[in-house]
Amino acid sequence: MRIYRHNVAGETVTVYVPQDERDLERFRDWVLTARTRGPIALDTETTGLDVFGASYRLRTVQFGDEREAWVIHWERGGAFRTSALWALEVIERFRIHNAPFDWLVLDRHAGVSLESLAPRTVDTKLLAGLVDPRQPQEGGIGTGLKPLSAYYVDPTAPDTQGDLTAVFRSLGLTKATGWAGIDLDHPTYNLYAGLDVILTSRIAPVLAAELSRLGVRDVLVQYEHEIARICAVMQRKGMILDEDYVRTLSGLLRQEEDEYTKVAARYGVENVNSTRQIAEALIGMGETLTERTASGALKVDKAVLLALADMSMQWERLNTRTPNPLADAVLRSKRAGKWCTAYADTFLETVDESGRIHPFINSMQARTGRMSITRPALQTLPSSDQMVRRALLAEEGHVMVSTDFAAVEMRVLAALADVKRMKEAISTGQDLHDFTARLVFGEGFTKAHRKLCKGVGFGKVYGGGSATIARQTGAPMDDVQRAIAAYDRVYPEIKRASARWQREAYQSGMVHVSATGRRLPLDRDRTYAVVNYACQSAARDVLGQSMLNMEEAGLLDYMRLPIHDEVLCSVPANEAADIAREIERCMTFDLFGVPIEAEAEIGKRSWGSLYGADY
CATH class of the missing domain: 3.30.420.10 (Ribonuclease H-like superfamily/Ribonuclease H)
Known part of the structure; x- marks a missing residue:
């Protein structure tokens, strides 16, 4: 011994x-x-x-x-x-x-x-x-x-x-x-x-x-252990990797990275990771940079570059300015390189002997309890991507089914803050962003008005300020600030709930207790984030409860990944419609009088088929 x-x-x-x-x-x-x-x-x-x-x-x-x-x-x-x-x-x-x-x-x-x-x-x-x-x-x-x-x-x-x-x-x-x-x-x-x-x-x-x-409460402790177990079962099962496709994808991404690196070099940027070179070149092209890092350097991060390239955070065209070709090239070069390393190469490094990858699902990662997926970080893929998702396949004879909550963040906000008009719109089946734009701008509201109201709503949920909303929507700052003020007038309950939650947190050691009893510590200089934390935490627990419902319904063997507010499943093609309806049932319930609803989409064999891929 x-x-x-x-x-x-x-x-x-x-x-x-x-x-x-x-x-x-x-x-x-x-x-x-x-x-x-x-x-x-x-x-x-x-x-x-x-x-x-x-x-x-x-x-x-x-x-x-x-x-x-x-x-x-x-x-x-x-x-x-x-x-x-x-x-x-x-x-x-x-x-x-x-x-x-x-x-x-x-x-x-x-x-x-x-x-x-x-x-x-x-x-x-x-x-x-x-x-x-x-x-x-x-x-x-x-x-x-x-x-x-x-x-x-x-x-x-x-x-x-x-x-x-x-x-x-x-x-x-x-x-x-x-x-x-x-x-x-x-x-x-x-x-x-x-x-x-x-x-x-x-x-x-x-x-x-x-x-x-x-x-x-003990029930919350037990709940987290059950969610961890379900996530471990999904990780063990893994997902089939189309290895031939990934090898081709890796080459294409390296080619794209090289192509846009050369474009950036034509504007004097030899290294697309050099913030100094990028800032100097953009200023030389007539751009005005105002944001600075903590060290005082001009900021040229993804958010700044997307705005200059006239794109939203989801890489959608904003049509608010002429896209800057250097900003566009730097973004595309860096994205191609990141996707090659973080996804294609990681897929090939981690694929097991049976041709599967097993992404690690952390069931309780963020401060709010939100889940994360690492190696690879699949939850960071933009919502528009089909290229990377195309690499992951359902079982032989199966198809992919993605079931996503309908506007869950706004529904959770309406439920937690008891927002009367929001709850009315949801209960009568109206498009919430149309409804809000009508309240704010009248019957003649435009698509731009709708987009702005949607941005303000998500700003309330995710804690984004006027600058972030302006950047994401492409709207002028004055318009954003007026829309925020109008939003507060038509939905006054949100501001009142935020003030109440902050006041309660000050009285309880800077901690907000979520709807499920989760403790959410606040930062003293960012107490306004309480709305974000409350909504994100409740939305996460809505997803967690849905996963428990799915297991109880006998669907665990089909479940593959929880991605944000979506559950991805591999189901037999000949039973897809019936199973999709059952998944929807498991993800539909009432939250403080607000219906939480989900809609399933049936794809083809690859995850990418749900985003436009043809396989």
């Missing part, structure tokens, strides 16, 4: 690393005793993050409580694996930090299904996010094991990953290769593998007590 000791919060804790059958017998005795005392923390060490990669390996499985940890070398096989599998079966309750990752690792590489693990798991990362969803850079504690341990357990709690990275360098390994290349018996590797479960064991009861003190 290898034994390592360490000091945590003034106590000596012990990490055991079994070496033979006698040691494993001691481990099994410990499990039988420890499980009677309460939940046991569980963690894994692997060769990296790409769980579904062909060369990926599970190296260790570790179990622990507040004072002891056992690191079982799965990689050794034989009795080590048998003992780990036995423990995974007989332990009734687990504590895991970032449980979906370990669920998927053990499901894929140990044959222990996530369906068997999830009901027995409390995820301390989810608990932390419900206590305070902010990351350190936002003024929060963070949801990583290190900052949580330092805050709640011991300010000197070891930075396991940081220490191991230093070890990797000393061994001639990189951060990317170290997890696979470090010797299984390395003392630092084993010590910190064990310490992670000890720290998880210690923060779990503290977080549970904090949730109780703050009045966070």
Whole structure:
């Protein structure tokens, strides 16, 4: 037996690393005793993050409580694996930090299904996010094991990953290769593998007590665990990749990047990532740049360039000015390069042996609880894109079905703020943006008026000010400000709700409690964002409840991705119409008297077919 000791919060804790059958017998005795005392923390060490990669390996499985940890070398096989599998079966309750990752690792590489693990798991990362969803850079504690341990357990709690990275360098390994290349018996590797479960064991009861003190309901905690499980099931299933198409796409994107890089060079911009070169060239072309970065440099970010190129944030033509050819070229060059690297290349790097990619779905990412998808970040694709989406396919004999909520942000706003006129328009089936434009500009309103009112409405929901609305709609600033004032007159409840929510937040430690009981911390210099947080959080939970409804209806096997306010499914072509209606039913319900409705669109085999692709 290898034994390592360490000091945590003034106590000596012990990490055991079994070496033979006698040691494993001691481990099994410990499990039988420890499980009677309460939940046991569980963690894994692997060769990296790409769980579904062909060369990926599970190296260790570790179990622990507040004072002891056992690191079982799965990689050794034989009795080590048998003992780990036995423990995974007989332990009734687990504590895991970032449980979906370990669920998927053990499901894929140990044959222990996530369906068997999830009901027995409390995820301390989810608990932390419900206590305070902010990351350190936002003024929060963070949801990583290190900052949580330092805050709640011991300010000197070891930075396991940081220490191991230093070890990797000393061994001639990189951060990317170290997890696979470090010797299984390395003392630092084993010590910190064990310490992670000890720290998880210690923060779990503290977080549970904090949730109780703050009045966070148990039903919300359980709800988040259910959503995490559903997202893990979708990640495990993955999506079929059209690899031939992606290889062709990669080449086309590199060609497009090169083409527009050359256009930019004709205007004196040798490097499309050089803000100085771009700013100087634009000024030389007669453009006026007024916005500056925190360091004082002229700002030429995406928003500025889109306005100069006469495009909205969705890359739609605004027809408000002559497009600047340099701004257009820089945007297109950078987008092509980003799409090639972030999507096409990442698809090919992460595709598994069966031709599938498995994007990671973080079920509770943003401060508001909004979900995110990484590697690749599919939620960042513009709504008009078909090119990248064309790469992802439904099952053989299936078609893609996308079901999206109808104007969910505005409906949620109407429900939460009890906006009488909005609720009237929604209940009578009117187009809300037409209705608003009619109230603001009269019966003779134009398409431009409608677009402006829509922009103001989304500005209320997403927290955008007049400058952002002007940029997105192409309307002059004076027109935007007049429209905002008129919007406030016809929908006074929104402004009153914002003032009430801000006042309540000041009285409760700068925290707004959402409709579902989620705690949403506010920044003192941006309390007006409370409307945005309230609406975004409720819209996210509308999506989450819909996903639970879909599982209850037997649709989980068809579900592939939650994207913003949309659920993407792969369904048998000959049953598509019936299944689409059932999905719509699951995503339709009442929110404080406002009907939340969804509409399903049936495509062809590729996701891109829902955006205009022909396959």
